[in-house]
Amino acid sequence: MKTISKSSFIRGTKCPKSLYLHFFQPEERDEISEGQQSIFDTGHSVGTYAQQLFPGGIDASRGQHEKIPEAITYTQELIRNGQKVIYEAAFSDGETLCYMDILVKDRGKWLAYEVKASTSVKDYHVMDAAFQYYVITRSGLPLEEIFLVHLNNQYVRRGVIDVQQLFTTAPMKETILPLQDGIPDELKSLQEMLNAGTAPEVEMGRHCNKPYDCDFIGFCSRPLPQPLANKGGECAIRNQEALDEFKSLLVWPLFFMDFETIMPAIPLHDESRPYQQVPFQYSLHVQKEQGGPVEHFEYLGTPPEDPRPLFIQTLLSRLGNAGSIIVWNQVFETLRLREIARDFPSCADKVESLFERVADLMAPFRKKHFSTPEMNGSYSLKAVLPALMQGLSYGDLEIQEGSSASHTYENLYFDADPESVARKRENLLRYCEMDTMSMVRILDML
Secondary structure (H helix, E strand, O other): OOOEEHHHHHHHHHOHHHHHHHHHOHHHOOOOOHHHHHHHHHHHHHHHHHHHHOOOOEEOOOOOOOOHHHHHHHHHHHHHOOOOEEEEEEEEOOOEEEEEEEEEEEOOEEEEEEEOOOOOOOHHHHHHHHHHHHHHHHOOOOOOEEEEEEEOOOOOOOOOOOHHHHEEEEEOHHHHHHHHHHHHHHHHHHHHHHHOOOOOOOOOOHHHOOOOOOOOHHHHHOOOOOOOOOOOOOOOEEOHHHHHHHHHOOOOOEEEEEEEEEOOOOOOOOOOOOOOOEEEEEEEEEEOOOOOOEEEEEEEOOOOOOOHHHHHHHHHHHHOOOOOEEEOOHHHHHHHHHHHHHHOHHHHHHHHOOHHHEEEOOHHHHOOOEEOHHHOOOOOHHHHHHHHOOOOOOOOOOOOOHHHHHHHHHHHOOOOOHHHHHHHHHHHHHHHHHHHHHHHHHHHHO
8 A cells, every 4th residue: 555645635536546656666756847946945945034923943854855654753853852843744545645845833732834935825725634634633733723834925025024024824613524535535545546456547637737837748749649730721811001000000119028037936136026027127129210230239237136127227228118029928028117117116107107107019910910921829928029030039049938038037046156157147148038039020021
């Protein structure tokens, strides 16, 4: 019989095939992507911050989660010795296992706190808490309440992080008690599946990506390769009248603008919130007259300083008072500018004066005024560029998409190696420059 942990239980209820592969074919697991590692790192960081809600605790895992028997024994020892706050408390009834983020004894009663790096209670968090309550209480420890601790997205950092304001705590016991009776049957079903000797047949579907990506997608995709699209009946679309109308609205000089942002769970700077998109970089190509030369300007923040004050100061000076500001996905850039105007009121009037000048170069492609089969129905810049400009793509860059740029910049806050910092900064600059140069080339082509 396999010991089912909380993560294994949630995996199995989501997809029994994934649980089978987890135990018996772990070598088929997909490599952890940079984005996934960033999610893991965020969860760890949020969990560490949440411990400050209940200071003075002892880590029962001692930082070694793989040493399960030792953690279980140490947890019981801490409880017997009267420890009031325990981090990563481990429990098992032989068949099940869980680690509780924070366990607190308050006025003689035990309270459990499960920490999530989200900004609200999600549906799948409920079963998390239900399973942990099941394991802990079956292990002999009565719980007065189990709480879910998540980030408060209304919290605005001003000075040192206020952990009491950073987090929101939601009681879960009343919600999860009705689920307790169903857990033994689910465990029995999972054990029978694991004892069957072969992986169950489960078709790929929405569960492969919701609420998060399964780490066996690559393996499950191999037996069911996607058929090659038949593009024989497709042809390029060019609505010249609509394209001419788009171009007629442009006013020189043209400013081709692109932002990159980070979304730290724990706000890094004053006047920012959990998961707020904080612009740290822009690239700006400027063409003063039709057919004229193109100049390039750029800005990249310098951690640990807040990048936004210099970001907006230099951007406003370079954009001037006239000329079309061309972006790819108007919603993104204008939202970031509105947030800067909110957080830095002294520049609000100048920022708001920019909005009537913004033109969205993505619009002609989104509206199918121009389309080719090579775009595969996508109007993202990464799909349009190589379809229109053979030999021009992001393939030669170290950074090839926005999430990687965000992850790279966040790493600069902790990188003490000057050579590494210089290399990362150069990669960030070249990536963002490619975005705006691509827009220049695409507009030329149109």
